Amino acid sequence: MSENDSVYNELRLEQQLCDAVIRVDGTEFHVHKLILCNCSPYFRALFTHWSTPDSQVFDMPNVSPDMMRLIIDFAYTGFVPVTQENIQELFIVADRFNVMGILEACSHILEEQLAPQNCIGIWWFTDLYYYPKLKHKTFLFILNHFEEVAVTSEEFLLLSAQELSKIIENDQLNVKKEKTVFEAILHWITYAPEQRGEYIPLLLSKVRLALMSPEYMMENVNVNEVVKASEECHRILLKTMDAMLNIRTKRFSNSIFNEPLARPRLPPAVLLAIGGWSGSNPTSRLEAYDVHAERWVRVTDDEEAPRAYHGTAFLNGSVYCVGGYDGVEQFSTVHRFDLNTHTWQEVAPMHSRRCYVSVTVMDGYIYAMGGYDGRDRLETAERYQPRTNQWTLIASMHEQRSDASCTTLQGKVYICGGFNGNECLSSAECYNPETNQWTLIASMGNRRSGVGVMAYADHVFAVGGFNGTSRLCTAEAYNPNNDTWHNVPHMLNSRSHFGIAVIDDRLFVVGGFNGFTTTLDVECYDIKAGEWSDVCDIEISRSALSCCVVYGLDNMDEYAATHYSLQLSDEGDELMKI
Template sequence: MLVVITMDLCCTSVHRVILAVGSDYFRSMFTLGMRESHQSCVTLPFILASELELLIDCSYSGAIPLSWKCIFEITSTALQLQYQPALSLCLDFMHQEINPHSCLDVASFAEAYEMVQLLEVADDFVLRQFQKVACTSKFKDLPAKKLLKYLKSHSLYVPSEIVVFKAVVAWIQAKPKTRLRLTKDLMKTIHFHLMTFKEFHEVKSLNMWSDYSLEKLYETIFEEFCSNETDYSQCRIYLPKESLILIGGDQTCEDKGSRSISRELWFGNSLRNHLGIKKAMEWRKLGEMPDPARYSHEVSVLRGQLYVFGGKNYYGTNDILNSVYSFKGTYDPLQNSWERLAEMQEKRCSFSVVVLDEKIYAIGGYCEPDYLESVERYCPVANSWSFTSPLDMPLSAHVAKVFQGQIFVSGGLSNQYQCLASMFLYHPETGSTYLENMAKPRAYHCMETLGNCLYVAGGIATDTVDQLACEVYNPEADSWTAFTSLPVPHVGAGSAVLEEKFYVLGGYSREDFSDTKIVHRYDPTAQRWENMGKMPGPNNDIQAALLCLPSHFRL
């Protein structure tokens, strides 16, 4: 404890830790003073457990916010004193506030103190945000061994090999005298055969190749780029922590004369970059839902738990379901621990489900012969359903999504089977508030939140016309803007957002009823749709979700 005397001679008792956290001047003063007095050799010897406790109380109240300026000192002290409340607060800060400028410091700190979980979080962030991390000044100080570890990782996520190449060159040129000799080993980690001609032109134009010692290396790189014998097992693979899951759906049988409904679950095991701009997803079968097989159903994820609702189990009448299943805990197919929950109060297909405030809402839909205006809410704690305010009108084949704590509902079919261009907010207590209409009517479409907007794609424009036009909604301006149209129809497709890209999966064409067994991914940065390869199984009226899977289901 210190006594601070102010200019007006008032005396105030202040803990040293409070002054140290808030001022470099006091931090240096206390550290120097303790070194000179030879009282201790810990990193911050003047911080006692009681003072740490006060700091924690102040941090929780917001009086003393933690910052990157002091977090490593406080964490090391908490480790030395084994003061768990302080340590937990510091680790929470680093987990939540990690960014491209701090992640390498976090990784170094975690490695020095053998904090395995923190190191995994930091390394994972570097691999996921490699392009941004490579632009920071700290990246140029990365040890060669650590850089090679990142470059060789199967989890390295980059939009193109040119990003890896530029990062390597920037690292070498930061200290060319000592690092130029590592060029060969570093260049081996870059897949030049995956580059486009435009990208390789950037490689070729680099002044670095004028160095005589790199002449043979460039020839090898050029041969790799020109080679037609591509080993696709060597293509870069990205394994996301969250996996894209496909649930149920139906498809045309091989004989083309009938259709089949599925209980299958598939997951996107990896994303592969191939030659040029060609990309593909590798799919693996994950397991099966309980009976019955279903399509035109809905799914949601709440607290890592997968829920499956309603749908149809055949193509006739009286085939609409109100059954609900969930998987206990984090999804692990080896456990196969599905649980049947309380049934919805109404049978529903072609409806929409959202999660808001730890409750699940089933909105509208179809139950022969009527379209539904009812909305019901599921409480997981009580395992019960209750009706909330109905929609203004019966609605089916629409899409609802939660964005910024509000439920947005777009398009759909009216009870006159008319495609709608509407967009409205639904509130469980007060009902609907209408917003600006879409430019194009649509039903059986996809809508996802991405960034600060809602992206809408696919569906039908009328009963017999596919809707290829796409739109993005800005809630702040209450306005719609067109973006790149889909290359093929996607009616009744699944959708999800993974790694800041909009996935539209499968569906069919209403004009000729042909299946669309393709996954398209929209990149808002590049403003284009990418063909991600074929669907693994069922492709119509499927549902998609993001789940964290156990590591033994990955490559």
């Protein structure tokens, strides 16, 4: 509270210079019209348009004295005590009197309290009391947590058919398998089958049925009694069979996205592949992998400085490109990619030039370690704070490391392998930010330069690389609980200097150098299945690229296959590799 506010509040409490009385059920509040006008357009209209200038007493029906006291206290102090007991009534009163400050305070707390069990109730509440920002965030929460909402929320069963339809037709609905949506519909209908059976055609038409397996369709959808009883559902199933055939024969590969029954939903996150070495030059190519559509999308080619052997990091809604090499010089520069505008902006440079750098994110900082400055392999490390736009040196590593790779796990930074200027390394170490110290851990079973390192399933995975003689397809995993490495299944292809990231509960490796040429090959490891499998290739072969996963974007559709395929279906130009 400012000094002026404190004076005004003292005058109010002493009932001095007050020019109005707000009366609620016999309780009188002496106030200054100007202060309430500043708090709310409702009071401004009340004092200037809905009453005469000489009016002094204003009766307020349908509000309690306690609520009015909170409104007036907020007008003078800018503070309101929002509690679990008063939040709903306070929101309603603030909505009535158009007190945006209180609405924002209540909205913030409601957002923090969002859970699968209460989000639908809060969504309904925002229908009654209009606050678009909260309504939008609540609806997104329902979409992002739909699988849990459908199973655990009692309110889910009370949705209207139109509300359920609005939810399941949305491209942003986050479900791993489309059968989850169908089963949620059945769960909703079973709650009141006689009244709700008639809505099955409406709801079934919103399910991406053509993305289900043929086996599930035959064994669960086609034979369902509610579905079989509807002639309209029969027509939907026939259209589904046509769409499934088109998908599997890859006919009309882009135009299939126009078919609602077959269009993949937007992914909650996408994998970005940035820069790298392609042919005889570095590239600025940025591609996004849509895990739902299983396709790569070209996002941009216009980065200010094409580069390779760099690092990337996603933090606070932006992607940072750190260090690297353009064939002429090693960079200390850092560029930030605005995911909303698709534009790059230079931020504070590092203390050292670093190509072959290792980059990761932890606790709101970007860490950059090791690398090559054009003369020496580096053991130094530093970290970046976006809020202050500053890099700060931290403790140096035990080893000089370029061509290493790093990750974070359980509050520590792990860096593995690399090249010290003389030999490829098998050593590894971890950094504790609380003590600002590096500690050597057990060495890997193989020397690995150009290795890929990533935290996955509570282990640190070290994949591929160059051992001084050949490119590797081997992989191993570190258990921090007992300081040991163990072998895991080999990749399908040998490679070094590739991109690596975890998305959709799988470990992805992208591109790289196989000992003879750069590659556009992509594969992923599923720890549950215990095996590697091929993934759709990136558009151009490249090594020395860097990958990161981005999520929580309001414009996720701009990085998804659906967005670009719908554009291309009109042009007949194939942008994505099928």
